[in-house]
Amino acid sequence: MIDSSHTIAADSVVADSNVVQADRTRHAPWVKASHWIVTISFLTLAFTGFLILMVHPRLYWGEVGNDLIPAFIELPISRNHQHGGWDKSTPFFDDEASPVSANRTFDIFNKNGWGRSLHFLSAWFLVLTGAAYLLAGVFTGHFRRNIMPRPAELKPALFWNDVIEHARWRIPAGTGGPRYGLLQKCSYFGVVFVGLPLAVITGLAMSPAINAAYPFLTGMFGGYQSARTVHFFAFVILIIFLLVHVLMIIASGFKRQMRGMTLRGKHEN
Amino acid sequence: MKTSELITRRRMMITGLSSVGGLLLTGCSKKLPPSYGNILRMGDTLTYAAHQTLLPGQKLVKEYTHRDISSFPATGTTNPGDPNTHNSSEVYRNLHRGGFTDWRLSIEGLVAKPGLYSLADLKRFPSRTQITRHTCEEGWSAIAQWTGVPLSRVLDDAGLLPSARFISFYSYDEWADCIDMLDALHPQTILAYGMNGRDLPLPHGAPVRLRVETQLGYKSMKYLQRIVVREEFDDGGKNGNIQNGWSWYAGI
Numbered sequence: 001m002i003d004s005s006h007t008i009a010a011d012s013v014v015a016d017s018n019v020v021q022a023d024r025t026r027h028a029p030w031v032k033a034s035h036w037i038v039t040i041s042f043l044t045l046a047f048t049g050f051l052i053l054m055v056h057p058r059l060y061w062g063e064v065g066n067d068l069i070p071a072f073i074e075l076p077i078s079r080n081h082q083h084g085g086w087d088k089s090t091p092f093f094d095d096e097a098s099p100v101s102a103n104r105t106f107d108i109f110n111k112n113g114w115g116r117s118l119h120f121l122s123a124w125f126l127v128l129t130g131a132a133y134l135l136a137g138v139f140t141g142h143f144r145r146n147i148m149p150r151p152a153e154l155k156p157a158l159f160w161n162d163v164i165e166h167a168r169w170r171i172p173a174g175t176g177g178p179r180y181g182l183l184q185k186c187s188y189f190g191v192v193f194v195g196l197p198l199a200v201i202t203g204l205a206m207s208p209a210i211n212a213a214y215p216f217l218t219g220m221f222g223g224y225q226s227a228r229t230v231h232f233f234a235f236v237i238l239i240i241f242l243l244v245h246v247l248m249i250i251a252s253g254f255k256r257q258m259r260g261m262t263l264r265g266k267h268e269n
Numbered sequence: 270m271k272t273s274e275l276i277t278r279r280r281m282m283i284t285g286l287s288s289v290g291g292l293l294l295t296g297c298s299k300k301l302p303p304s305y306g307n308i309l310r311m312g313d314t315l316t317y318a319a320h321q322t323l324l325p326g327q328k329l330v331k332e333y334t335h336r337d338i339s340s341f342p343a344t345g346t347t348n349p350g351d352p353n354t355h356n357s358s359e360v361y362r363n364l365h366r367g368g369f370t371d372w373r374l375s376i377e378g379l380v381a382k383p384g385l386y387s388l389a390d391l392k393r394f395p396s397r398t399q400i401t402r403h404t405c406e407e408g409w410s411a412i413a414q415w416t417g418v419p420l421s422r423v424l425d426d427a428g429l430l431p432s433a434r435f436i437s438f439y440s441y442d443e444w445a446d447c448i449d450m451l452d453a454l455h456p457q458t459i460l461a462y463g464m465n466g467r468d469l470p471l472p473h474g475a476p477v478r479l480r481v482e483t484q485l486g487y488k489s490m491k492y493l494q495r496i497v498v499r500e501e502f503d504d505g506g507k508n509g510n511i512q513n514g515w516s517w518y519a520g521i
Binding site: 045052053054055058063065067068069086087089090092095099100101102103104108110113114116117118120121123127206207208209210211212213215218224225228235 | 308310311312313315316320324325328329330331333337338339340342343347356364377400402404405406407408409410411412413464465466467470472473482483484485513514515516519521
């Protein structure tokens with residue numbers, strides 16, 4: 001295991017003669033720092049997000065959605081699931097199809113007082129670190145060099161080959177540095193440029209003050225509840241990424257990979 | 270000797286830091302809500318300050334058409350006069366029985382003419398009708414048509430003094446809350462007495478509720494009783510959101 005990774009590390013230095021200065025066997029300190037700040041904020045966001053979802057475990061499409069309107073998805077994740085604690089409904093208008101009002105009689109589960117505030121506090125860490133990371137990624141060439149798949153790599157045959165390799169559980173030993181495989185690059189690209197930004201934008205689209213200032217943010221998702229639903233699916237996809245990412249770290253040599261993203265210094269192997 | 274020196278230095282640092290902190294706090298006390306050293310409340314304050322600084326002020330929220338009006342759950346207090354609730358108000362029960370003819374909204378504090386406004390008084394002002402989305406912190410939303418008088422119009426009538434910075438609200442179901450002047454003078458911030466073309470129903474805050482469209486639903490206080498204009502931020506004590514573990518600012 002360790003031998004083969006040494007070979008790969010040596011290969012990378014020879015193969016990338018055009019990027020002489022970049023040591024692709026080591027993560028830059030700013031990459032390590034932002035990786036862990038984002039990890040902690042993401043875990044906190046996932047936990048508090050789930051807690052917030054437990055308060056109203058129903059998802060809808062469009063602008064409106066509440067217990068008096070059919071849901072698109074109902075999740076059995078708290079005592080609030082289909083609690084049925086509603087008084088007889090009263091129509092607002094005289095016609096048959098009139099929207100109604102009903103009083104809630106059920107004492108719901110609600111920890112949003114601290115849940116929401118902790119969610120937004122963690123979001124500040126994610127957004128500020130994320131912004132610094134994106135700037136650094138562009139200006140140091142980290143994205144161009146390590147994250148973006150090269151044009152030569154973007155071939156169906158190479159994709160297919162990498163998929164087969166993963167399916168057969170032939171995971172190459174990791175270098176503990178930013179020398180990534182094709183699927184690995186694509187999934188990091190997806191998280192950095194699609195998944196996390198989508199979670200942040202749909203999150204902002206749910207804020208009433210930001211709605212007032214920039215109504216297009218909610219409009220482009222088709223309404224407040226649609227933004228909330230997309231926010232939930234962004235979370236699901238990011239959680240799946242996290243699980244696969246941890247699995248791949250274990251499969252490619254947990255100790256070396258973890259040391260690579262934490263303490264391993266410049267002259268250490 | 271060495272130890273005592275260390276302690277002294279540490280004490281000096283602590284004293285120094287806390288006095289700097291104190292100065293900062295004093296400097297901010299008029300503008301920002303207190304955090305009581307709670308990191309969550311500090312985050313809320315950061316969000317509030319960021320919204321104040323970065324968002325263009327006084328933009329109107331989206332208004333919908335009559336067709337968009339949706340079903341609307343009534344949550345929290347649905348009848349302050351109900352004798353079976355912990356915050357039951359006998360005064361409210363009697364006002365409700367009398368069709369709210371004896372209901373008066375008291376406007377106090379930093380105004381030239383403090384006074385009592387009846388429902389008829391409020392209805393004499395030019396009204397504003399808006400169809401807006403109510404967004405609850407729980408995660409649900411609903412669209413309704415609200416009719417009322419812009420808060421700015423009533424404050425103007427009472428003669429808002431230049432030192433006014435915050436508007437506190439008190440309700441018959443024993444809640445206290447406040448909003449800043451930016452939200453108070455927002456054209457869509459109204460004292461609503463009508464919902465979906467009828468009198469405001471009991472479960473939705475009769476006879477008059479606040480509508481703060483730029484924030485979450487819990488800022489739109491139901492069953493209004495009293496308005497106090499202040500220079501200093503007031504957290505509402507045990508009836509306010511901060512001391513109940515909630516963010517004062519709900520623009521997010």
